[in-house]
Amino acid sequence: MAQTSGHGAAVKPLKVLLVDDNLDAAHTLQLFLRAAGHEVEIAYCGADAVDLARVFxxxxxxxxxxxxxxxxxxxARRLRRLPQATGATLIAMTGYGRQQDRDAAQAAGFDHYMVKPVNTVQLSDLLAEAAEAQHPR
Structure with a gap:
């Protein structure tokens, strides 16, 4: 069943690659994403994330x-070079909130930037946008 975002639009299930070395944070966010109907794979380091993106x-x-x-x-730069992930929506999740950190993330290819703890309402809205971009009506 499709979930709705704060704007009332149906959210189509997405394939989400979640990369975080904090196991508790990763698993909590995975539960949230799966409850919203998304398919989620987790990697705990960059190298594993690249390998996982190739198959996922x-x-x-x-x-x-x-x-x-x-x-x-x-x-992010490595994922942008992978054919399997080049069109994915990239969302940074970080404790770093300075403008220079945001600028570096944008230069690396991120589409969005979120400071931890992740605001789940904002994340839901970003996922709704990504679903619409991946699967236009």
Missing amino acids: APDVCLLDIGLPDFDGNEL
């Missing part, structure tokens, strides 16, 4: 910036 072909990638192997900005 995500519609949306929720990427932590502070990862143990390479940062989320580098991960």
Whole structure:
């Protein structure tokens, strides 16, 4: 069953790649996304995320910036080069909220930037936009 966003539009299920090295945060967000009807895969580091994206072909990638192997900005650049993820909506999730951090994320290819803790209403609206872009009426 399709969920609705704050704007009342039906949200089509998306394939979401969630990348965060904080296991509790990742699993909590995964529960939220699955409850909304989305298919979710989790990676805990950038290298695993790239490998997973090759087989999962995500519609949306929720990427932590502070990862143990390479940062989320580098991960975004690598995902943009993958045919399976080049058209995905990339959303940064980070504790860094300075303008220079936002600018670096935008330069790396992110479509949206969210400061943790993630606002689930805002996230739902972004997912509704992504669903409409992936599957226009």
